[in-house]
Amino acid sequence: MTYKLSLLDGYVTKVDSNQTIPFADGNAEYAQYLEWLSEGNTPEPADVPIVASNTIILAKISEIEQTLQPRATREYFLNGDKTRLQEIENQITALRAQLI
Missing domain, CATH: 1.20.5 (Single alpha-helices involved in coiled-coils or other helix-helix interfaces)
Structure with missing residues (x-):
C-alpha cells in the first residue's frame, strides 16, 4: 500500500484505489495512513500540474x-x-x- 500527497491541503490519496482521504480525526482511512507513516513510510510527492x-x-x-x-x-x-x-x-x- 502506498500513498501520494495531494495538491489540496489536508488530503492524501491511496495510490492502489485512487481514494482521496481527508485528514480528519475519527476517519479510519486517515488512522491507517498515520499508522503507515509511523512505520517509517513516506508518501509520494504530489503531482505538479x-x-x-x-x-x-x-x-x-x-x-x-x-x-x-x-x-x-x-x-x-x-x-x-x-x-x-x-x-x-x-x-x-x-x-x-x-x-x-
Whole structure:
C-alpha cells in the first residue's frame, strides 16, 4: 500500500484505489495512513500540474530574453564575441525542450 500527497491541503490519496482521504480525526482511512507513516513510510510527492510546470519554464525563458539576451547582444556588437549569446540561446533551447 502506498500513498501520494495531494495538491489540496489536508488530503492524501491511496495510490492502489485512487481514494482521496481527508485528514480528519475519527476517519479510519486517515488512522491507517498515520499508522503507515509511523512505520517509517513516506508518501509520494504530489503531482505538479503541467500548467504550473510550463508556466515556470516560460517565466525563466522570458527572464532570460528580457535581461541576459540584450546584454549579450550588445557585447556581441561591441566586441564581436558571440560566445555568451550562443550560451544563452542554448539555455533557451534546453528550456523549450522541457515544455510539455
